[in-house]
Amino acid sequence: MAKAFCYGDNVDTDVIIPARYLVTGDPQKLGQHCLENLDPEFVQRVRPGDVIVGRRNFGCGSSREHAPLAIKGAGVSMVIAASFARIFFRNAINIGLPVYESPEAAEGIRSGDEISVEPESGVIRNLSRGEEYPVRPLPPFVQEIVAAGGLMARLRQELEGGVGRGRN
């Protein structure tokens, strides 16, 4: 079961993955230091499939793609927040880390709650409290990228179609 780890507003990329570890792009290595500056016990306690829940402006700060990679590498299955910083949101989509915007869920979920998400029906379920929260639908352009299997899959399609070849 997916267990929630709840944090506050403005969970920034420096607490998600401190810059001193940005010498690799390996999600597993980055994951060993996930949230180290905010919750040093997180990596010991998190289990595969667990969920991070933030409040406002989750992922603010740096553009480091290492932040969603570290979260993914730690085994986290998704991030739910009242709102996301825009670069983090875009990076998460690009690398295939599901992110759900839901102020109601961010308000209602407490650490340790069991959570399940049905993105198709647009609902987050809190099994511990018997509550349901609506999910903000992804913007259409984001859905396109997700449908293509991520941005790099889209690039592969374009390259195979002869689009985007260099002009140098």
Place this chain on the structure above:
Amino acid sequence: MAMTLAERMLADRAGLPEVQPGQLVEVPLDLVMGNDITAPIAIEAFEAAGATQVFDRERIALVASHFVPARDISSADQVGIMRRFARQHGIRHYYPEGQGGIEHTLLPERGIVVPGDIVIGADSHTCTYGGIGAFATGVGSTDLAYAMATGRTWFKVPESMRIVYHGKRRRFVTGKDLILHTIRRIGDDGALYRAVEFTGDAIHDLPIEDRLTMSNMTIEAGGKVGIAAVDDVTERYEEGRALRPWRRYAADPGARYVEELEVDVAALEPQVAFPSLPSLTRPISEVGDVAVDQVFIGSCTNGRLSDLREAAAILRGRRVHPETRLIVIPATQDVFMAALREGLIEVFVAAGAAVAASTCGPCLGGHMGVLGKGERCLSTSNRNYVGRMGDREAEVYLAGPAVAAATAVRGRITHPQEMLPGGGD
């Protein structure tokens, strides 16, 4: 339909008669930027996707800035990935240490980015170039990889907010103080997903360096871009500097903004952001007695020549406080050379500062001034998050270069006014 500055720029470059907030647009990119932390992941993704050629070797900038000169073996290997790629593809704007510096200072300074450009960079402070009227925003490594291959990206047209700055700045009040005050007022997500337009007589009165500082910290309020429209000051700045023809855009009269804010600049004092958010800013008169272990003058926010001049004016003939240490890092090689010629470096060294080669270094707790447990630093950089400059129990305060220099001399956060003749020092 009347369009804001950001809408006007995106519509023009997307080849559309008009655009509206929320609309998806695809635009060609004038410049695509990566650094030694973000480019290696992008290069691996680029190659894994089967891309063999970059879209234009003249329009990609790869700048070694964060962990150079190489901090350790792992960072040397990361920089090596970027160097190999730059050579393999003949990237024109590739800058190793000793030849460039911090990308956000370097690219406008050398005219590599010009007004009217649409730019993405795999670094959140790419928004700095809004200071010369570019639409520039930070992305991650995967977006960089896609852009290096195709020369294009997608944007959701952002809502625009306009901030109007009025009045004459008092002495020691700089662009840094204007933006810190602004973030205090609107909050750390007060510009989230938005395009910010910096306007008003006080902006036209502001040198380009200060506008770059303001645009730089737009991301600290969550903004996508922070743009000061081109004016006469911008035109003079670009003379003999711009490497490419540039474009001048302006907002339409009657354009609609989701929010408008007025700032009375004449009422502002120098500002100081308290740990651990930029929005926790106070005017310096409300700071109280705060002793610091370290002062850092540098970064893409305040490591330009004008910043070093302000700091040197305070430090000339003085010494760094015995219980404080000062680190000064010119943001680029050109800034370093100019500071050397003007005698500023001598002022810093004579004052007891550690002066280092251009790097982002301590700003992100990378190297060259990492903070230990419980240490307190006043920094001219842009972020004071928990653990940003080192240990999670270290504290970071943010301010402009004159406050930083005065603080280094006194060992506690100090208004530079106190350093003037008759000011108590």
